[in-house]
Amino acid sequence: MAAEPPTALDVYRARARLRGRVAHTPLLPAPRLAQLSGAEQVLLKLETLQPSGSFKLRGATNALLCLDADALQRGVVTASTGNHGRAVAWAARAAGVACTVCLSSLVPEHKAQAVRDRGAAVVRAGSDQNAAVTEALRLASEHGLGYIPPFDHPDVIAGQGTLGLELLEDATELDTLLIPLSGGGLLAGVALAAKTINPALHIVGVSPERGAAMIASLAAKHPVDVPEEPTLADSLGGGIGLDNRYTFALAQQLLDDVVQVSEAEIARAMRDLYCHERLVTEGAAAVGAAVLARGGVPGGGRRVATIITGNNVDMEHFTRIVNGESVE
Numbered sequence: 651m652a653a654e655p656p657t658a659l660d661v662y663r664a665r666a667r668l669r670g671r672v673a674h675t676p677l678l679p680a681p682r683l684a685q686l687s688g689a690e691q692v693l694l695k696l697e698t699l700q701p702s703g704s705f706k707l708r709g710a711t712n713a714l715l716c717l718d719a720d721a722l723q724r725g726v727v728t729a730s731t732g733n734h735g736r737a738v739a740w741a742a743r744a745a746g747v748a749c750t751v752c753l754s755s756l757v758p759e760h761k762a763q764a765v766r767d768r769g770a771a772v773v774r775a776g777s778d779q780n781a782a783v784t785e786a787l788r789l790a791s792e793h794g795l796g797y798i799p800p801f802d803h804p805d806v807i808a809g810q811g812t813l814g815l816e817l818l819e820d821a822t823e824l825d826t827l828l829i830p831l832s833g834g835g836l837l838a839g840v841a842l843a844a845k846t847i848n849p850a851l852h853i854v855g856v857s858p859e860r861g862a863a864m865i866a867s868l869a870a871k872h873p874v875d876v877p878e879e880p881t882l883a884d885s886l887g888g889g890i891g892l893d894n895r896y897t898f899a900l901a902q903q904l905l906d907d908v909v910q911v912s913e914a915e916i917a918r919a920m921r922d923l924y925c926h927e928r929l930v931t932e933g934a935a936a937v938g939a940a941v942l943a944r945g946g947v948p949g950g951g952r953r954v955a956t957i958i959t960g961n962n963v964d965m966e967h968f969t970r971i972v973n974g975e976s977v978e
């Protein structure tokens with residue numbers, strides 16, 4: 651396992667490794683969000699079009715391909731709020747490698763089933779993400795499996811960063827980027843790549859009001875735990891790890907701004923993306939749109955993009971949200 655923090659060069663190497671294995675996703679103009687926010691242009695990076703339904707396929711595939719041959723022979727293990735587990739299962743199947751995913755009881759059953767559907771074994775472990783990680787690490791050391799962490803690993807961060815390269819190459823005039831923020835693997839990788847290409851880019855991390863561990867940690871200037879609470883943006887739940895090694899420091903270096911959004915704002919953004927852009931998104935994917943729908947762009951930017959990070963949402967639940975049912 652690489653121990654050095656990832657660099658932009660690692661992101662370029664990841665891109666070479668991932669070519670043909672993950673999608674180069676398109677940018678969709680969102681005139682309605684431009685109107686609401688007063689921006690000249692708003693672009694949506696559609697990671698919902700990755701075969702696993704989220705950007706997590708990038709980091710998972712890169713980390714898996716970086717493991718040594720012995721570990722790959724025995725298989726891989728991970729812990730995840732759903733999308734990472736699903737992505738590792740996808741990457742493992744594509745590479746012909748056995749896969750186990752540890753999930754806490756907070757993770758909805760439809761996400762566990764999606765992992766099983768990709769041929770991976772699911773182990774239910776504990777009542778929060780930390781307990782699931784502990785079990786995954788135990789399985790890794792007991793059976794010599796390759797552990798693929800959800801965010802705090804150089805190969806995972808570099809993999810997510812390939813999204814940032816695509817974005818800045820496809821949208822050369824961009825001045826502001828809104829990034830859904832949880833453990834910070836996405837933000838760290840994308841910001842690393844994007845700021846190498848355009849150091850003036852204004853990078854905004856967006857989290858729910860509920861359980862925003864990275865934002866609390868940035869305020870405290872060291873990693874802290876916050877109580878995990880249910881949120882519509884369930885993929886943004888979980889801590890950053892009190893022993894965080896990479897993403898906290900990178901977020902400190904690369905982040906210009908943070909914003910938090912309410913449950914009602916997330917629901918409204920999911921509804922708006924569906925009705926106006928015809929997109930099915932999970933809560934975590936809609937937080938950037940939720941910020942823009944308030945009116946105004948953080949930092950006053952004119953050419954804005956946000957990442958539509960995933961679509962792993964229970965469709966009955968989604969239908970209730972777009973029909974305007976109460977989400978509390």
Ligand SMILES: *Cc1c(COP(=O)(O)O)cnc(C)c1O
Nearest residue numbers: 733832833834835836934959960
């Ligand atoms: C994991 C995830 C995020 C946040 O990524 P981090 O690297 O944990 O910050 C955002 N949206 C979706 C859909 C995710 O699955």
